[in-house]
Amino acid sequence: MRLARRLAIEAASARIGRMETKQRVFSGIQPSGASHLGTYLGALKNWVALQDDYDNYFCLVDLHALTTPQDPKVLRSNIRELAAIFLGVGLDPARSVIFRQSHVSEHAELAWLLNCIAKVGELSRMTQFKDKAQKGGAEAASVGLYDYPVLQAADILLYNAHRVPVGEDQRQHLELSRVLARRFNGTYGETFVVPEPMILETGARVMSLDDPAKKMSKSSPVPSSYIALLDAPDTVRKKIRRAKTDSGSEITASPDKPAITNLLDIYAAMTGKSVEELEADYQGKGYGDFKKDLGEVVVEGLSPIREQALELLGDPKELDDLLEIGAEKARAVAGATLRDAQAKMGLG
Ligand code: TYM
Numbered sequence: 001m002r003l004a005r006r007l008a009i010e011a012a013s014a015r016i017g018r019m020e021t022k023q024r025v026f027s028g029i030q031p032s033g034a035s036h037l038g039t040y041l042g043a044l045k046n047w048v049a050l051q052d053d054y055d056n057y058f059c060l061v062d063l064h065a066l067t068t069p070q071d072p073k074v075l076r077s078n079i080r081e082l083a084a085i086f087l088g089v090g091l092d093p094a095r096s097v098i099f100r101q102s103h104v105s106e107h108a109e110l111a112w113l114l115n116c117i118a119k120v121g122e123l124s125r126m127t128q129f130k131d132k133a134q135k136g137g138a139e140a141a142s143v144g145l146y147d148y149p150v151l152q153a154a155d156i157l158l159y160n161a162h163r164v165p166v167g168e169d170q171r172q173h174l175e176l177s178r179v180l181a182r183r184f185n186g187t188y189g190e191t192f193v194v195p196e197p198m199i200l201e202t203g204a205r206v207m208s209l210d211d212p213a214k215k216m217s218k219s220s221p222v223p224s225s226y227i228a229l230l231d232a233p234d235t236v237r238k239k240i241r242r243a244k245t246d247s248g249s250e251i252t253a254s255p256d257k258p259a260i261t262n263l264l265d266i267y268a269a270m271t272g273k274s275v276e277e278l279e280a281d282y283q284g285k286g287y288g289d290f291k292k293d294l295g296e297v298v299v300e301g302l303s304p305i306r307e308q309a310l311e312l313l314g315d316p317k318e319l320d321d322l323l324e325i326g327a328e329k330a331r332a333v334a335g336a337t338l339r340d341a342q343a344k345m346g347l348g
Contacts, residue, residue, distance in 0.1 A: 005093075025054040026161035026195075028061035028101065028152075031078040032068065033218030034228035035085050037298070040305075041203030041269040042167025048090040050165060050198075056096035057159045057330060058086060060323075063101045063108065063151060067144040068132070068219070081309070083319045085229055088309030099326030101155065106334035110154035111147070113341055114180050117187065118150050122179070127172060153177035157184075158334040160193040168205040169215060171197060188344035192337075203269030209243040212258035227298060230306050237295040251282035251290050260287070267294050270301045 133141040174197040181192040253261040
C-alpha cells in the first residue's frame with residue numbers, strides 16, 4: 001500500500017481513539033450481487049454524510065451473502081467490487097473503519113451466543129425470510145437464511161453501535177437487534193448498547209424500474225429493473241427511458257401513480273430538491289422530458305463513483321490491504337465486546 005495513505009489512516013485512527021464522545025455508527029451491505037441505486041440512496045449516500053460526526057464501522061457482510069447459494073468465484077469478485085464502491089462513493093478509510101465481516105471471527109461467535117437467547121417464534125416472523133423462503137419453499141431454505149437476523153444483531157451489538165443507517169427494508173431486522181440487546185442486558189447485566197435505526201425520509205425505499213410494487217433489488221434476475229452503480233452512462237439513460245410509467249401524463253406523486261412517484265423520489269434523493277419543487281418544475285411537461293432530465297441527474301451523480309471504483313478495481317492489492325487494516329481495527333473493538341458477553345454468560 002502507498003505509504004502516504006497508510007500513514008494518513010494510522011494518524012486518523014489515533015485521533016478516532018481519542019474522540020470518545022462521538023456516538024458509534026455501524027452498517028453493512030451484502031456483496032451478493034450488483035450494488036444499485038437503492039443501496040446508494042437508502043444507505044451509502046447517508047453513510048458518507050455521517051463520517052465526520054460519528055465513529056463509523058462499515059462492513060461488507062460476506063457471511064450474510066452465503067445464506068443464499070453463491071458461486072465462489074463470483075462472490076470473490078463481488079467482494080472486491082463492493083469494496084471499490086465503498087471507497088468510490090467517498091467512504092474514507094482515514095475516517096471510517098471499512099472491513100469484511102468474515103475477517104472478524106467475533107461476528108460468527110457472538111451470533112452463536114445470541115442464537116441461544118433468540119426465539120424461533122421471533123425469527124419465524126421475519127418478513128424477509130418469509131418472502132425469500134416462499135420463492136423456493138421454506139423447507140429448502142438454508143438454516144443460515146433463517147438465522148440471518150441474529151447474525152445481523154451480532155454485527156451491530158459487537159460494536160455497541162448507537163445508530164444504524166439503513167433502508168426501510170431493514171426496520172424489522174433492526175427491531176430484533178434491539179430486542180436481543182435488551183434481553184441480554186436484562187438477563188446477564190448491562191452489556192450492549194440498544195441501537196437505533198437511522199432511516200432517511202427520501203430514498204429509503206427505492207422501487208424497481210419495471211414494477212413499482214417491488215423494491216429495487218440486487219437479487220432481481222431482470223437487470224433493467226435496477227440501476228447498478230457500475231452501469232455505463234448510456235445504460236443508465238436507457239434504463240430510465242424504459243422505466244415503467246403510469247397512465248396519464250402528469251408528473252405528480254400519488255398512491256395511484258406508483259411508478260412516477262418512485263422516479264420523483266429518486267430525482268429528489270439525487271438532487272436534494274423536494275418532490276413538491278420537482279412537481280412544480282415539471283408542471284405542463286411530459287414523461288419524456290422528465291425522464292431525460294432524470295437520466296442526466298443520475299448519470300451525473302453516479303459517474304464519479306463509477307470512475308473512482310473502476311480505477312480502484314485496477315489495484316486489487318490496495319483494496320485488500322485497506323480491508324485488512326480495517327479488519328485489524330474492527331477486531332480490537334469486537335474482541336473486547338465478545339469477551340465481555342462470554343464472561344457475563346459464564347464462559348469467562
Ligand atoms: P442489503 O445488502 O440488502 O442492502 C444494503 C443497504 O441498502 C439498503 N437498500 C435499499 N434502500 C432503499 N431502497 C432499496 N431498494 C434498497 N435496497 C437495499 C438496505 O436497507 C441496506 O441498508 N441485512 C442487510 C445487511 C446487514 C446489515 C447488518 C445492515 C447485515 N448486517 C448490520 C445494517 C447493520 C442487507 O441485506 O442489506
